Amino acid sequence: MYKVLLVDDEPLVREYLRLHIASNHPGWEVAGEAMDGQEAWEMLQEMRVHLVITDIKMPVVDGLELCRRLSQSENPPIILILSGFDEFSLARDALRFRAQNYLLKPVVHDELVEALTQVTAQLDRKFHEELAALAMGKVSKESQAQVVRQFLKSLVSGDSVEIKALYPLVFRLKVQLIETEGLIMVLDLDEDRLAQKGIPYGDISVFRFILNQITGELSDTNGSGFVFLDEDQHTCVLVTGEDKNHTQHKCRSLYEKVSSAMLANTGITVSGALGTYESELFHLQYSHAKAAETLNHRLFLEEPFLFNEPDENVQLQRLAILEQTLSSLQFAIPDRNEAAFLMAVKRFFESLPHISSVHVLKFGLHLLRQLANGPLERQGGFAESAYQHLRQMPGNPPGLSIQAVLGLFQEIFHCLIRGGIEEPVHENEQDIVSRVRTYIYSHYAEPLSLALLADQMGISPGYLSSIFHKTMQESYIKFLTRVRMEQAAKLLKATPPVKVYDVSEKVGYVSVKHFSHVFKQFHHMPPGEYQEKHLSAAEWPAL
Template sequence: MELRSTACRDREPLYMYFYPKPDSEGATRMYKVLIVDDEPLVREYLRLHIASNHPDWEVAGEAMDGQEAWEMLQNMRVHLVITDIKMPVVDGLELCGRLAQTENPPIILILSGFDEFSLAREALRFGVQNYLLKPVVHDELVEALMQVTAQLDRKFHDELAVLAMGKVSKESQTQVVRQFLKALVSENSVEIKALYPLVFRLKVQLIETEGLIMVLDLDEDRLAQKGIPYGDFPIFRFILNQMTGELSEVSGSGFVFLDEDQHICVLVTGEDKNDIEHKCRSLYDKVSSAMLANTGITVSGAFGTFESELFHLQYSHTKAIETLNHRLFSEEPFLFNERYGDVQLQRLAILEQTLASVQFAIPDGNEAAFLMAVKRFFENLPHFGPIHVMKFGLHLLRLLPNGILERQSGFMEGAYQHLRQMHGNPPELSIQAVLGLFQEIFHCLTRGGPEEPVHENEQDIVSRVRTYIYSHYAEPLSLALLAEKIGISPGYLSSIFHKTMQESYIKFLTRVRMEQAAKLLKASPAMKVYDVSEKVGYVSVKHFSHVFKQFHHMPPGEYQEKHLDHTEWPVL
């Protein structure tokens, strides 16, 4: 086995000398020990005992005194030194003192006579962790070596963990931290248990002295006023997340992550409360200005409670989400804090009661309970106009997919269109007008559930779907989107489409796309394949080519070449 010099050992991580050179049977971790004693019989006993009882240990050498041992250690690296305390030339105590001054000193096990106990105790100040009395007892030696082996195993695995984490890219490290923070504020104990050791290994300091969670979100009523389709809201949320992450990284404001409801969250830390609040306001101003300049959409935000413990951040997040709901009572975007009076807190309590009531009323089909809850909410506002109605309605729609509408398939777009009608209404609305609107929304959200029959002719439904596919085949189309456009559940649409067309909607969509691709390739020989791919709704040209070859039995490029002479080729 190769012995490494002192010069090498200080530059190499532990794993370099824990393993011998690999052979054909694979590497086995071995630990090395140097035996130092002026009595040959003691050295022989220790050597034979270690060789026969400890297969993971190798005796790397023997020395008669501390000076000989010291010279040997200049040219070898060992994990353990077993040394007598009293020896000629250089005794064990001086050897311990010399080794304590080196980098990465080995573990030392002292052998001492009963009358040398005071010397052995003095050696403890040099980092000696254990000692054995002479004559050495077999069981005590076994126990001592087991303890040293366990200690070295832990050190070895720590080194490997540090090495592995050091090779993780910065992007991956950031992703680990984001996932951990998301799990933390969501109180997901399974993910917290899995991710916290990784964050610890990355040595990420999440909280300095204090910190809080700031939450940012789009003002969805502005999206509605601009006529943005409800299905495109996630695109703007993605833009907000990217902008927040980039601006936070530039300013060093904090860690940005998404919670389970897709709110943009920022863990902001600092020297004290004033420093943290200043960072929050500065980041909010930059993000909201950038969003307004680039998209025309405003942003509201809120920050939660100050916390000094990492695992208390879920309280800060909860308070931030609760505080953000103050935007439902405001007409302008703002960065809200938790310092509000009794009136505002009472409104939040009524909002919470209202949302709880409507979420029970919708699956039960209880229109009276639904409208009564809505009425109670608006009657407790000092004044309200179209913007307040839109804010409340959009907030309601966003909450419902997490439970009720996810099971019932939705009809979100229809309800959203009713809310958009509020834009342009007079600034003052009557309770009756508001209740009329929410009555229509209630009907949108409760009609056509999976257990309810659909009275429209199935042939007509399938015909409408086919027409929509032919008109929008270049767009991302899912079964859920098609069902929402028609106003039925995805399960019902899938069933009647397959029954009517004798093929699934996805096979039909693929066939339409491939037929259109073939027409484009024949009609425009100079068109690039990747352009054709995009025009028929494929993001990946590789995926498009694979599907095209399966459908037309040749790659798109070859298909295009065959039609350069404008001869007709049958479309299958």
């Protein structure tokens, strides 16, 4: 309910306004009436109203002075002026003191209806904005940051539905990116270094997460920009600055810090690329696209680097050849056209001044990344199988020949069209499962994934999952959980007692809450109760 104060020295005018408002505007309540500006001012010190309708000419304190006083007060009400035809100049002066509008006397019914309708709409908008601001104020800092990250991801990917949904939230948060000038810097792991270190393919995402976290922490510390992940899981940073040169300098500084931190913590190097400098928020999509394209230059170098926009014909020609090669390969695989596949690979490597194992790894991993976003995505084992072939490349062979490269990619092609490696028949399936069980019993306290177990056995995850379930009549994850719960029960029965959170860590659980939930499902009681029950039984043996 909105409240209005009526101010006029003529009782008949106040009565007309009061009756009109009561009968035509159910959302309004007349909170009070005053005969002059002084009386109204004193009443307003004691009450809060949304609207003041005041005459312009009154004794003691006129409407113009009342408008002036209200304009200087905190959170003043809306003001409507009533004036005679010959008082227009006074009404115009009142507008300078933030009066909303004026109505000529005698007040016409339709004009009063229209004026109150406009004021109601204005107050409704203000109420909704204040409510939204209050709601956004209660959102945690991390939730606000998540909104910004998701908005930027949607922006660079061109997801119009997400953009429309999130833009009002970003606007409400008053984030300093709405009116910004800057560019997108894209960072990514040098995956060839991961392969050389023997990191399983399924664990690459862990290192990408570490890169994103390190970049976010360093960016927050230095105030460098907003960090988010794009659809390809690249770490992206919106970096703003006074001008293009200043922004690029900030990018180089952040890249050096991130590279040093990643190398020190993981031994993995990072490459990056700068997009175009844009002055409009919604043009950042172009900046990101250019950075992602420019980042592909790392396929032609052996060392990590921060790339800027290419300005040489050789660089542009190489990118064009890469794009044509990937397009040809993606058509050749579903057609099972080995000749076309190898011809495209040959054309790419012949465009390089020389061929090294690093070039082969970089190109092969880039191909797997592209294929993982396409039709082969549903073939679970293809990437891991191809990755194993790539890792078999010799470290630094002298003068790697094009024939050797084509031989490798021929094997990868067969792997891709099958969706996985044909497993060796010389080892009995039961022997493989037995080795997996032994490995689980020895390493149950460590993070164990199907991909890691398969990598340890030298087989594909899909094949391991199949033979394990067939042999054990349960999945590997159920077997692992059973082993962990049996070991947890032994620890909880131990004397002296082991604390529940220590037991959780000893059997491979990071979260005590999750451990307790799984333990209760397996043993039908919480771990604390299980421990207390067995300790009590040990103290009071049955007679």
